[in-house]
Amino acid sequence: MNGQPLTSELARLVHSSLPEQQEEAMRAARFGLIDYLASGFYARDDAGVAKLWRIVEAEGGSADVPVVGQGRKASFLKSALLNGFIGHALDFDDVHSDVRGHPSTVILPALLAAAAAHRPSAERLLAAYAVGVETMARLGRTIGAAHYEKGWHNTYTLGVIAAAVAAGYLAGMSAERLEKAIGFAATQSSGMRIQFGTEAKPLHAGLAAQAALLSIRLAEEDFGGTRTGLDGDIGFFGLYGDRAAAEERLLAGWGSDWSIVRPGLWFKIYPFCSAAHHAADAALRLHQSGAFLREEVERVCILFPPKGDAALIERNPSTGEQGRFSVEYVVALALSGYPLTLEHFTNRPIGPQLLAFLPKIERQYDGGIEPAAQAVPKGRFTIVEVVTKNGDTYRERVDCPRGAPGNALTLDDLQAKLQASVPDDPARARQLVRTIMNMQSADDLQMLLTLI
Numbered sequence: 001m002n003g004q005p006l007t008s009e010l011a012r013l014v015h016s017s018l019p020e021q022q023e024e025a026m027r028a029a030r031f032g033l034i035d036y037l038a039s040g041f042y043a044r045d046d047a048g049v050a051k052l053w054r055i056v057e058a059e060g061g062s063a064d065v066p067v068v069g070q071g072r073k074a075s076f077l078k079s080a081l082l083n084g085f086i087g088h089a090l091d092f093d094d095v096h097s098d099v100r101g102h103p104s105t106v107i108l109p110a111l112l113a114a115a116a117a118h119r120p121s122a123e124r125l126l127a128a129y130a131v132g133v134e135t136m137a138r139l140g141r142t143i144g145a146a147h148y149e150k151g152w153h154n155t156y157t158l159g160v161i162a163a164a165v166a167a168g169y170l171a172g173m174s175a176e177r178l179e180k181a182i183g184f185a186a187t188q189s190s191g192m193r194i195q196f197g198t199e200a201k202p203l204h205a206g207l208a209a210q211a212a213l214l215s216i217r218l219a220e221e222d223f224g225g226t227r228t229g230l231d232g233d234i235g236f237f238g239l240y241g242d243r244a245a246a247e248e249r250l251l252a253g254w255g256s257d258w259s260i261v262r263p264g265l266w267f268k269i270y271p272f273c274s275a276a277h278h279a280a281d282a283a284l285r286l287h288q289s290g291a292f293l294r295e296e297v298e299r300v301c302i303l304f305p306p307k308g309d310a311a312l313i314e315r316n317p318s319t320g321e322q323g324r325f326s327v328e329y330v331v332a333l334a335l336s337g338y339p340l341t342l343e344h345f346t347n348r349p350i351g352p353q354l355l356a357f358l359p360k361i362e363r364q365y366d367g368g369i370e371p372a373a374q375a376v377p378k379g380r381f382t383i384v385e386v387v388t389k390n391g392d393t394y395r396e397r398v399d400c401p402r403g404a405p406g407n408a409l410t411l412d413d414l415q416a417k418l419q420a421s422v423p424d425d426p427a428r429a430r431q432l433v434r435t436i437m438n439m440q441s442a443d444d445l446q447m448l449l450t451l452i
Contacts, residue, residue: 004247006230006237010135011178013254014165019130020123025258029126030436032133032260034414035094035267036087036104037068037432037452041421042271042342043089044069048199052082052206065116068452069422076113076217077210083109084206088155090342091202091324092271097263097377097405098137099158100148102205104265106159107132107166109209112452114167114216115445122439122448124170130260132166137259142249143241148193149310156191156204157240163212168219176227177219183229184215186236196273196313197322264405266376267414270340272324275311277403278382279327282396283334286386289394294336296388300361302327303383305371309363316358321347328361329354331384372399374406411437 019025043049049070056078063072065079068086073079087093087105094104107129115125139158148154164185168178188211191204218225230236230246237243270280279302302309314326323329324345332354333344371379376399383397400406409417411433419429428451435448 004251005228006235006246006250007179007182007228008175009251010165010230011175011182013251014131014135014169014178015173015175017127017131017134017169017255019134019255019258019260020127022258022261024261025130026123026126028258028260028264029129029133031267031411031414032094032104032129032265033108033126033436034411034418034433035265036108038414038418038421039088039090039093039105040068040083040086040452041418042092043086046086046089047347048089048202049082049086051199052085052203056082065113066449066452076117077213079113079116080109080209080213081206083112084209085202088202088205089199090271090345091273092268092342094265094267095274096133096137096140096259096265098259099140099154100145100377101136101140101154101158103133103136103159103162104129105202105205106155106163106208106212107136109206110163110167110212111170112449113209113213114170116449118171119442120170120445121442122445123441125445128166128170130258131169132162133260133265134254134258135165136162138250138254142237142246145307147241149307151193152240153191153193153195153201153204156208157189159205160189160208160211160215161185161236163209164215167212167216171216171220173216173219177222179227179229180223180225181215181219183226184218184223185212186229187225188215189236189240193311193313196311196325197317262405263376264408266404267409267417269403269409269413269417270330271342271345272330272340273311274401274404275309276325276327276330277401278380278398279384280330280334280340281398281401282382282384283331284340285396286384286394287335287337291394292386292388292392294357296390297335297357297360298387298389300331300335300387301364301383301385302331302361303364303366303369303385305369305379305381306365306367308365308380308382315363317350318355319347319349320345323350327363327382328358331361332357335386375399376401376404376406
């Protein structure tokens with residue numbers, strides 16, 4: 001590392017970015033927006049949303065920005081809090097393997113608020129989204145695996161900076177002011193994984209989006225703050241991770257490709273942590289084989305690479321909400337023939353039959369197994385092995401689950417997810433997809449804001 005200032009160079013690269021010139025990046029951004037809205041509409045009646053509304057309404061303030069699926073608006077900052085929470089409330093929103101977290105549910109709420117304030121073109125919003133994902137992916141690659149494994153929630157710690165960058169780009173902020181916005185965002189970076197399985201986990205997304213917008217407002221007002229928030233021993237990378245390779249991973253090759261395209265966003269088909277999706281696909285295959293009944297199962301082994309299950313912090317969940325972060329619960333559901341759908345991942349208690357099955361399931365780890373070339377994330381796999389009471393063994397391995405890059409969802413799949421999220425209004429879902437896939441102008445973007 002030759003000492004190049006990270007913050008100023010990142011701001012310069014962002015300011016000169018032109019993702020709208022790459023058709024693949026813009027199409028990927030349109031897909032991501034559809035998936036984010038589907039995740040948000042699914043969560044429109046979530047109990048946590050009502051709790052946040054009570055806090056927002058008690059505080060008062062203007063109502064300027066639409067909140068997904070709510071039929072009403074909130075203030076500039078509070079809309080980001082609500083839309084971030086709503087997008088992540090059910091853990092049904094996209095992830096990115098470089099981030100090890102959820103980009104869209106932080107970046108898009110900030111951009112929707114900024115769009116209501118600045119009235120940019122729809123094309124500019126999509127470009128800003130691609131810039132935000134690029135920033136968050138590069139932050140993730142730079143910060144390294146130890147950051148997440150130590151207990152930080154990357155969706156918040158990295159998302160607040162990425163969302164500030166995206167919103168600043170959308171507003172046409174100068175590189176100098178963007179440096180300050182990055183510093184304001186970095187100093188608000190927070191979020192602990194100990195909150196997984198509670199309403200505080202999706203709250204992280206809302207708080208990050210809100211903090212990102214506050215960072216932009218502070219920079220616009222020329223509020224006093226550092227312009228070197230990412231740099232040095234006491235800057236972001238010095239505090240949160242190893243900064244030795246920061247320059248290469250954060251800056252090199254910017255604009256030559258876009259992370260929203262390669263490796264791309266992972267759109268979920270199950271409403272739980274993506275770290276359990278490999279096991280879910282494997283367990284479903286085993287159940288669908290018809291080779292055994294649940295009552296015949298003696299034990300189940302779920303095999304991961306070392307630390308491949310770091311996000312799955314619940315081994316003995318008592319509710320479906322906790323079960324979103326329990327591979328044991330996911331596999332028990334699948335092997336018992338239950339669909340992996342939303343009704344099984346609420347805050348209701350887990351039924352006695354499933355609770356009785358959980359002790360039969362154990363996790364194991366093997367660092368000697370060679371990951372497949374197409375593994376997503378890189379180096380990941382999960383093997384589910386079932387041993388029956390008569391000694392028969394059945395085994396399935398998954399390296400690239402459905403929805404992940406390399407096994408991606410199509411536009412038809414995403415439209416079906418959006419339609420399922422608003423079953424009482426299929427025409428609205430079709431209109432949303434048409435609008436998103438064709439929008440370019442400022443008027444098109446205002447139509448989108450009306451539809452959501």
